[in-house]
Amino acid sequence: MSEAPELVTFFKALADANRLKIVGLLARQPYSVEELAAILDLKPSTVSHHLSRLAEVGLVSARAEGYYSVYMLDQSALEATTRGIFSSEQMATVVENVDMDAYDRKVVDDYSRPDGSLKTLPAQRKKLEAVLRYIVEAFEPGTRYSEKQVNEVLSRFHEDTASLRRELVGCKLMGREGGGGEYWRNE
Amino acid sequence: MSEAPELVTFFKALADANRLKIVGLLARQPYSVEELAAILDLKPSTVSHHLSRLAEVGLVSARAEGYYSVYMLDQSALEATTRGIFSSEQMATVVENVDMDAYDRKVVDDYSRPDGSLKTLPAQRKKLEAVLRYIVEAFEPGTRYSEKQVNEVLSRFHEDTASLRRELVGCKLMGREGGGGEYWRNE
DNA sequence: AATTTAATTCGATGAATATCGAAATGGATG
DNA sequence: CATCCATTTCGATATTCATCGAATTAAATT
Numbered sequence: 001m002s003e004a005p006e007l008v009t010f011f012k013a014l015a016d017a018n019r020l021k022i023v024g025l026l027a028r029q030p031y032s033v034e035e036l037a038a039i040l041d042l043k044p045s046t047v048s049h050h051l052s053r054l055a056e057v058g059l060v061s062a063r064a065e066g067y068y069s070v071y072m073l074d075q076s077a078l079e080a081t082t083r084g085i086f087s088s089e090q091m092a093t094v095v096e097n098v099d100m101d102a103y104d105r106k107v108v109d110d111y112s113r114p115d116g117s118l119k120t121l122p123a124q125r126k127k128l129e130a131v132l133r134y135i136v137e138a139f140e141p142g143t144r145y146s147e148k149q150v151n152e153v154l155s156r157f158h159e160d161t162a163s164l165r166r167e168l169v170g171c172k173l174m175g176r177e178g179g180g181g182e183y184w185r186n187e
Numbered sequence: 188m189s190e191a192p193e194l195v196t197f198f199k200a201l202a203d204a205n206r207l208k209i210v211g212l213l214a215r216q217p218y219s220v221e222e223l224a225a226i227l228d229l230k231p232s233t234v235s236h237h238l239s240r241l242a243e244v245g246l247v248s249a250r251a252e253g254y255y256s257v258y259m260l261d262q263s264a265l266e267a268t269t270r271g272i273f274s275s276e277q278m279a280t281v282v283e284n285v286d287m288d289a290y291d292r293k294v295v296d297d298y299s300r301p302d303g304s305l306k307t308l309p310a311q312r313k314k315l316e317a318v319l320r321y322i323v324e325a326f327e328p329g330t331r332y333s334e335k336q337v338n339e340v341l342s343r344f345h346e347d348t349a350s351l352r353r354e355l356v357g358c359k360l361m362g363r364e365g366g367g368g369e370y371w372r373n374e
Numbered sequence: 375a376a377t378t379t380a381a382t383t384c385g386a387t388g389a390a391t392a393t394c395g396a397a398a399t400g401g402a403t404g
Numbered sequence: 405c406a407t408c409c410a411t412t413t414c415g416a417t418a419t420t421c422a423t424c425g426a427a428t429t430a431a432a433t434t
Contacts, residue, residue: 031416034410048413069410069411
């Protein structure tokens with residue numbers, strides 16, 4: 001019946017000492033705003049604000065009773081949410097819109113000159129591999145290249161084509177046939 | 188083996204969109220600060236800050252690897268904490284230092300004059316009962332009082348001693364013997 | 375040892391928010 | 405229907421905190 005409450009909203013709702021106390025109190029019995037305010041030494045308006053944040057994520061609900069609106073904890077919602085907090089679906093949702101390839105792009109960008117050539121080859125393994133994954137895209141999948149053609153392409157990136165060739169094959173980004181001249185882009 | 192991290196600290200650690208994303212990413216594989224910074228489009232110093240807050244509550248830990256310090260999620264800590272979050276012990280701890288009787292005291296205070304007498308008798312049931320719980324303490328447990336003695340005591344609080352007497356008995360705060368004259372404080 | 379590189383710490387800044395008081399709302403009561 | 409009372413809403417304020425840049429630390433490679 002309701003929208004999908006962002007996981008972070010749920011945590012924010014509980015990331016306050018007084019709101020946690022409210023949950024703890026309501027776990028024992030229902031209370032009116034006025035009572036909670038007295039117990040927590042806060043003004044009613046403040047407690048009302050806290051309760052509305054807890055209600056936002058479905059943790060508490062109010063029932064009118066005489067003059068008062070009596071709040072109670074939704075025990076089942078609490079348990080249901082708790083159980084699913086770190087499920088793989090939740091985790092997947094959280095990282096849903098993150099840009100996994102941003103690191104590779106940043107590395108390539110850091111090492112590239114405006115004309116697309118590389119200032120140097122990264123010394124760090126991890127960064128070198130990021131650059132190699134970028135370079136290999138300059139080759140067509142399913143095409144066979146002679147060593148000369150490979151060097152031709154690689155020279156656009158860096159003069160040390162021999163190192164690039166060796167690393168590309170070493171990382172299995174490219175394959176090589178026999179002792180000799182045939183290369184291709186893997187996968 | 189470690190200190191008790193306040194529950195609120197745990198929630199605060201997760202009450203941030205970027206920290207949640209970090210947890211989600213580390214649930215898949217370890218990452219260095221630099222990589223997380225690139226993926227989340229944040230500066231390394233910011234990511235370092237987030238990681239230290241997560242480490243504070245034991246959710247992540249770092250391992251040195253070459254130049255990098257590679258962070259990983261402590262899956263077992265995550266599950267352990269999640270399981271115990273809303274246990275009754277946790278809830279008890281949260282409300283450990285709250286003043287449960289503050290509401291009664293506030294009501295009594297609101298209705299009391301400096302000399303200890305009551306301005307009026309509360310019309311609201313809930314508040315009247317708070318006042319009655321206060322008044323009944325003026326009687327000794329285990330002692331028998333005549334109606335005259337009861338009125339004597341009650342008159343210090345309010346002139347309408349008849350109503351007070353009736354309500355005290357009605358709420359079972361005091362007991363009465365037979366049709367006549369004996370009263371005592373209950374429990 | 376000197377240099378490079380990543381991580382951390384520190385100080386500052388801007389945004390989010392807990393809290394309050396005052397005013398508005400909305401039921402219940404007489 | 406007028407009043408009362410608890411609650412809620414609103415505007416303002418003060419605090420907390422996420423973020424950044426600069427400076428420092430730590431570690432590893434040359």
